Amino acid sequence: MSIKNKKIKLPSGDYMPLVGFGTWLVKGRESTLKTLDMALEAGYRLFDTAAMYNNEGDIGDALKELLPRHNLSRKDIFITTKLYPEDHGKADKAIESSLKKLDCDYIDLYxxxxPGTYGKSEHAKMRSKSWEQMVECVKKGFVRNIGVSNYTVRHLKELLNNDFGIRPAVNQVEWHPFCHQKDLYDFCQKEGILLQAYQSLGGAGNRDLLENENIKNIAKKLGKTPAQVLLRWAVQQNVAIIPKSKTKEYIFSNCELDFTIPEEDMKTLFSFKQTKYDWDPNTIP
Incomplete structure (x- = not known):
């Protein structure tokens, strides 16, 4: 089976594509329609968004128009969206808003x-309240699976130590050869939580990974692009990915990952000095 068609079974019994399409910075009706059209043509079936991206409405409109064009229906795709940090403690209302914007009956993964809040204190109390509300939304059928993003081992232990009835299915974190945490990986493996990578190619506008000579040499040896090597590095660890592009060439090549990185090259990719490009959740109590 091609990697782009591979799915991971979640605790709910649902199957989530290992390779999805990220939509951060994909905005505007025409741009979103064009980008998602290419993504569906390439074979992506998971679309990742967030309230923070301010594009849920554009994505909902685009999918309504595009799914019939590609002979697909709602059940053929997997939609992920996320709780805006300012909305901690009112996740039920946030889910209602996302459903309306996406114009669908349920969210596959929320x-x-x-882990922190905007404009509030008591972070632990507020994220606990959010989780309780998300569990209720699962019970009501508004959401099929729930998880977290940017959670450290400490945050995950706190969540798992409370008996909410539903455990997190996914932890989406910054994950690339310059930023990976073995303790987090091992903990998620042990607890049956799927790690999903964001910023697999580095920070926005930052080409440190793509221009790294060691990575370029591995790509040249394998006859692949540096981006393909970075993405394959993740899926070779069974870490899910959500690459994003607006360029047709990259949209297609980013999901063509049916090759293997040799062990010696994987060791090289694991050897880099660690650099975090995005938010640091270790600052959140």
Whole structure:
């Protein structure tokens, strides 16, 4: 089976594509329609968004128009969206808003975007309240699976130590050869939580990974692009990915990952000095 068609079974019994399409910075009706059209043509069936991205409405409109064009229906795709940090403690209302914008009956995966709150204190109390509300939304059928994003081992232990009835299915975190945490990986493996990578190619506008000479040499040896090597590095660890592009060439090549990185090259990719490009959740109590 091609990697782009591979799915991971979640605790609910649902199957989530290992390779999805990220939509951060994909905005505007025409741009979103064009981008998602290419993504569906390439074979992506998971679309990742968030309230913070301010594009749920554009995505909902685009999918309504595009799914019939590609002979698909709602059940053929997997939609992920996330709780805006300012909405901690009112996740039920946030889910209602996302459903309306996406114009669909249910969300396949809903994530707490950030363990901290905006404009509030008592972070632990507020994220706990959010999780309780998300569990209720699962019971009501508004959401099929729930998880977290940017959670450290400490945050995950706190969540798992409370008996909410539903455990997190996914933890979406910054994950690439310059930023990976073995303790987090091992903990998620042990607890049956799927790690999903964001910023697999580095920070926005930052080409440190793509221009790294070691990575370019591995790509040249394998006859692949540096981006393909970075993405394959993740899926070779069974870490899910959500690459994003607006360019047709990259949209297609980013999901063509049916090759293997040799062990010696994987060791090289694991050897880099660690650099975090995005939010640091270790600052959140």
């Amino acid at each position: 994530l707490i975007h950030w």
